[in-house]
Amino acid sequence: MGTWGIGHFDNDTAADFGGKLDDSDPEKRAALIGQALEAAVHAGAEGFLDSDEAMEAVAAAALLAAHCPGGEPVDTPYGPDEPVPLPGGAPSSVLLGLAVRALDQVTAETSELRELWGESAEPVEWLAGIGRLRAVLAAGAPV
Numbered sequence: 803m804g805t806w807g808i809g810h811f812d813n814d815t816a817a818d819f820g821g822k823l824d825d826s827d828p829e830k831r832a833a834l835i836g837q838a839l840e841a842a843v844h845a846g847a848e849g850f851l852d853s854d855e856a857m858e859a860v861a862a863a864a865l866l867a868a869h870c871p872g873g874e875p876v877d878t879p880y881g882p883d884e885p886v887p888l889p890g891g892a893p894s895s896v897l898l899g900l901a902v903r904a905l906d907q908v909t910a911e912t913s914e915l916r917e918l919w920g921e922s923a924e925p926v927e928w929l930a931g932i933g934r935l936r937a938v939l940a941a942g943a944p945v
């Protein structure tokens with residue numbers, strides 16, 4: 803799985819996603835975040851969420867949460883080097899809702915990433931981290 807820790811960017815796929823954001827035009831970064839979240843929601847609704855899609859969705863959600871009250875900054879060397887500009891300076895409630903739905907798919911029974919973490923020594927810590935991230939995002943998402 804190319805993972806070395808429970809952090810949201812502590813895996814090869816999320817680190818690559820951070821690099822992809824840095825390589826893109828600044829005005830396209832928010833759209834890339836939205837696409838990663840939409841891919842996870844769609845795949846989960848289809849019945850199976852691949853671990854790579856899930857890891858990108860978690861990284862995208864962490865970048866959004868960093869812009870929210872109570873959100874933690876993404877200060878890992880594996881995240882994007884450049885800040886992710888968002889229209890209006892903050893994530894929209896629609897984007898926050900999409901992130902919440904994506905994280906729900908990441909932690910669902912049909913998620914390969916959840917299955918892989920279930921086989922590890924740290925599944926509770928990983929789920930707790932996703933739960934904290936989801937709570938920050940849900941605070942600004944539409945009901």
